[in-house]
Amino acid sequence: MDQLTHALTMLVTTPLVPAAIGGLIWGILGGALPGLSASITMALLLPFTYTLAPMPAIVMLGTCYIGAEYGGSIPAILIRTPGTNAAAATVLDGYEMNRQGRAGEALGISLWSGVVGGLFGLAMLVMLTEPLSRLALLFRPTTYFGLGILGLSVIASLSGKSLLKGVAAALLGLMVSTIGTDPISGVSRFTFGTPDLLDGIEPLFVMVGLYALTELMTRTGVVSSIMKPNASIRVRLPRPRMMKKIARSQAIGCTVGTLEGLMPGAGGTIASFIAYNEAKRWSKHPEEFGHGAEEGVAGPETANNAVASTALIPLLSFGIPGSNSAAVLLGGLLIHGLLPGPRLFEQNADVVTGLYTGSFIADIAQVLVGSLILPLCIWLVNRPRPYLAGFIYALILSGVYTVHMSLFDVGIVLTAGLLGYFMRYFGYPFLPAVLGVVLGNLVESNYRRSLVLSGGDLGIFLEDPIAVGFLVLAVLIVIASLANELRTARARKASVA
Amino acid sequence: MRKDLVSSAILLCIAALYYVAATGIPSSTLEDEVGPRGLPAVLAALLAMVAIAIGVRALVSAPAAAGPAKEAEAHWPRALGMLAIGALYIPVANILGYWLALVLLLLAVAVYEGMKPSWRMFAVAGGGATFFWLLFDVVLGVRQPEGLLF
Numbered sequence: 001m002d003q004l005t006h007a008l009t010m011l012v013t014t015p016l017v018p019a020a021i022g023g024l025i026w027g028i029l030g031g032a033l034p035g036l037s038a039s040i041t042m043a044l045l046l047p048f049t050y051t052l053a054p055m056p057a058i059v060m061l062g063t064c065y066i067g068a069e070y071g072g073s074i075p076a077i078l079i080r081t082p083g084t085n086a087a088a089a090t091v092l093d094g095y096e097m098n099r100q101g102r103a104g105e106a107l108g109i110s111l112w113s114g115v116v117g118g119l120f121g122l123a124m125l126v127m128l129t130e131p132l133s134r135l136a137l138l139f140r141p142t143t144y145f146g147l148g149i150l151g152l153s154v155i156a157s158l159s160g161k162s163l164l165k166g167v168a169a170a171l172l173g174l175m176v177s178t179i180g181t182d183p184i185s186g187v188s189r190f191t192f193g194t195p196d197l198l199d200g201i202e203p204l205f206v207m208v209g210l211y212a213l214t215e216l217m218t219r220t221g222v223v224s225s226i227m228k229p230n231a232s233i234r235v236r237l238p239r240p241r242m243m244k245k246i247a248r249s250q251a252i253g254c255t256v257g258t259l260e261g262l263m264p265g266a267g268g269t270i271a272s273f274i275a276y277n278e279a280k281r282w283s284k285h286p287e288e289f290g291h292g293a294e295e296g297v298a299g300p301e302t303a304n305n306a307v308a309s310t311a312l313i314p315l316l317s318f319g320i321p322g323s324n325s326a327a328v329l330l331g332g333l334l335i336h337g338l339l340p341g342p343r344l345f346e347q348n349a350d351v352v353t354g355l356y357t358g359s360f361i362a363d364i365a366q367v368l369v370g371s372l373i374l375p376l377c378i379w380l381v382n383r384p385r386p387y388l389a390g391f392i393y394a395l396i397l398s399g400v401y402t403v404h405m406s407l408f409d410v411g412i413v414l415t416a417g418l419l420g421y422f423m424r425y426f427g428y429p430f431l432p433a434v435l436g437v438v439l440g441n442l443v444e445s446n447y448r449r450s451l452v453l454s455g456g457d458l459g460i461f462l463e464d465p466i467a468v469g470f471l472v473l474a475v476l477i478v479i480a481s482l483a484n485e486l487r488t489a490r491a492r493k494a495s496v497a
Numbered sequence: 498m499r500k501d502l503v504s505s506a507i508l509l510c511i512a513a514l515y516y517v518a519a520t521g522i523p524s525s526t527l528e529d530e531v532g533p534r535g536l537p538a539v540l541a542a543l544l545a546m547v548a549i550a551i552g553v554r555a556l557v558s559a560p561a562a563a564g565p566a567k568e569a570e571a572h573w574p575r576a577l578g579m580l581a582i583g584a585l586y587i588p589v590a591n592i593l594g595y596w597l598a599l600v601l602l603l604l605a606v607a608v609y610e611g612m613k614p615s616w617r618m619f620a621v622a623g624g625g626a627t628f629f630w631l632l633f634d635v636v637l638g639v640r641q642p643e644g645l646l647f
Contacts, residue, residue, distance in 0.1 A: 162551075164547055168508055168547045168548065171540055171544045175511075175544070184527070184529050184531075184533070185525040185529065187523050187525045189519075189533055189537065190519075217571065217576035218570045218576060220576060220610065221571050221609075221610065221611065222570065386606065386610035387607060387621055389607075390604075390610075390625065391625055393602060393606055394629055395629075396583075398632075401639075402633060407587050407642055410583075411584075414580060414583050418580055421577075421580070422504075422507075425500075425573060426501070426507075427504075447531070448531050448535075451531060489558065
C-alpha cells in the first residue's frame with residue numbers, strides 16, 4: 001500500500017509522466033523507422049538522458065523500449081518492412097490484413113496486444129525482480145567475479161552463427177574495458193598520455209558507435225525499396241468479440257514472452273516467432289495463418305511487448321543484460337551511477353518505483369499515443385532518406401557531446417563506429433563486445449580483490465558456494481553452445497557432401 | 498572463407514599491438530599479484546588463439562551453404578566516406594562553431610546520399626541546425642561546442 005501511495009505521489013511531484021510519455025513517443029517513432037531497432041532507438045536517446053535526473057532518465061529509456069516494440073509493427077503492417085527485428089513475425093499476417101484493406105484493424109490488434117503483453121510483462125518484472133536481487137546481498141568479491149563470468153558466458157548464446165567470432169568480439173570489448181586507470185594499483189593503462197582516457201571509455205560511446213553509427217554507415221547510398229505507406233490509415237481498436245477471439249493467442253504470447261525475456265540472448269525476435277508458431281498450433285483455425293489471421297498479429301506482438309519488461313528482470317536483479325536493448329538500459333543506469341542489484345532497490349528505490357510506474361503509464365498510454373502518433377509515423381517513414389540520415393547523424397554527434405562536453409568523445413564514438421562497421425562486415429556480433437566493455441571491470445577488479453583477500457590463494461573461489469554455482473552454470477552454458485556449434489558444423493558438412 | 502581469413506589476420510595484429518602496448522604499462526608499488534599487466538596479457542594471448550582458430554577453421558571447413566538473401570549494404574569505401582563526414586565535423590565545429598558545423602554536416606550527408614543541392618536542402622539544413630541548437634543549448638541547457646570564429 002505504501003508503495004502504491006509513493007508511486008501515486010511521484011506522478012504529481014516528479015517529471016515521471018512527461019518522461020514516460022516522451023520515451024514512449026520517441027520509441028514509437030524510432031521503432032517505426034525501418035533500420036532503427038529498439039536498441040538503436042534507445043542508444044540515440046541515451047545521451048539526452050545524461051542531462052536528466054536518474055529517475056526520469058531511466059523511465060525514458062524503459063518506456064522507449066516499450067514504444068519501439070509497438071512502433072516496429074507499424075511499417076511491418078503497412079509496408080511489409082518490420083521496423084524492428086522483433087516485428088518480423090507480425091509481417092506474416094499483419095501485411096496480409098493490410099492487403100485485404102484491414103490495416104487499421106491490424107494496427108489496432110497490434111496496439112491492444114502490446115498493452116496486454118506489456119502489462120503482463122510488467123507484473124512479472126515487479127513480482128520477480130526484487131526477490132531475485134535479494135540473493136545479491138550475499139555477494140562477495142568472489143561472487144561478483146563468478147557473476148561476471150556467468151554474464152560473459154552468455155556470449156555463447158549471443159554469438160549467432162559462430163561462437164569463435166562471439167568470443168573474439170567479447171575479447172575486443174574486454175580490451176576496451178582495460179583502458180583507463182587500473183582498478184587496484186591506480187596506474188594508467190593504454191591512455192598514451194591522453195587525460196581524456198584516464199576514466200576509461202564509457203560503454204555508452206561504444207554502444208552508440210556500434211549500433212547507431214554502424215547502421216548509418218551500412219545504409220549509406222543504398223537505394224531503398226521501401227514502399228510509401230498510405231497516409232489516410234487510422235487505428236481501429238478491437239471490439240470485445242475480437243478481444244475474445246485473440247485472447248488465447250495473447251495468453252501464449254504472454255507465456256512465451258516471459259520465458260524468453262528471462263533467458264539471456266533470446267530476446268523479442270525469437271519470442272515473437274515462437275509465439276506465432278504456438279498461436280498457430282493452438283488455434284482453432286490454423287489454416288488462416290499467413291492469410292491475414294488476427295491471432296497471427298496478436299501472438300507475436302503480445303510476446304515482444306512482454307519481453308520489453310521481462311528482459312529487465314536479469315538486468316535489474318544481477319546486472320546481466322540479456323539483449324541489446326537491456327544492454328543500452330544498463331548503460332543508462334551506469335552513466336547515472338546506478339548499479340543493478342539489491343542496493344538499487346534500497347538506495348535508489350525512487351528509480352525502481354519510477355521505472356515500474358512509468359512502464360505502467362506507457363503501457364496504458366500506448367493506446368491513445370499509438371493512435372494519435374500514427375500520422376506522424378507515416379509522415380516520418382515517407383521523409384527522404386538523405387534528410388533522415390543527416391538528422392540521425394546530427395543527433396548522434398550532438399548527443400554524445402553532451403555527456404562530457406568533449407569533442408574527444410565524438411572521436412571515440414566515430415572510432416567505435418569504424419570498429420562496428422568492420423565487425424559487421426566480417427560477421428562479428430556486437431552484443432558480446434558490449435558485454436565485454438560493461439562486465440570487464442567487474443570481472444577483473446573482483447578477481448584481483450579476491451586474490452588480495454586470500455593472499456593469492458585461488459581456493460577462495462571454491463569457498464563461496466554462490467560463486468561456484470555461477471561458474472558451473474557458466475561452464476555448462478559454454479559446453480552446450482559448443483555442442484550446438486559442432487552439431488551445426490556437422491550438418492553443414494553433411495549438406496555439402 | 499576469405500573474409501574469415503582476413504579478419505583472423507586483423508585480429509592477430511590487434512592482439513600483437515595490444516600486447517606490445519601492455520608491456521609499456523608502468524609498474525606500481527601498490528601492485529597485487531596479478532598486476533595491471535596481468536589481464537591485458539591474458540586477453541592478448543586469448544585473442545591471438547581465437548584469431549588462429551578462426552583462420553584455421555576458415556581453411557579447413559566446408560564452404561557455407563548460401564543463406565537467406567542479405568539486405569543491401571554500402572560498400573566499405575562509401576561507408577567510410579560517411580564516417581569521414583563525422584570526423585570532419587570535429588575540426589569544423591572547433592573552428593566554425595556548432596550551428597554552422599551542423600548546417601554543413603546536414604548538407605554534406607544529404608549530398609553524399611545522392612540529393613541534388615537546392616534551396617530546399619539549404620532550408621532543411623538551416624532549420625535542422627537551429628532545431629538542434631534550440632534543443633540542446635536552450636531547452637536542455639547543454640552548451641554545444643563553440644568555435645574559434647563563431
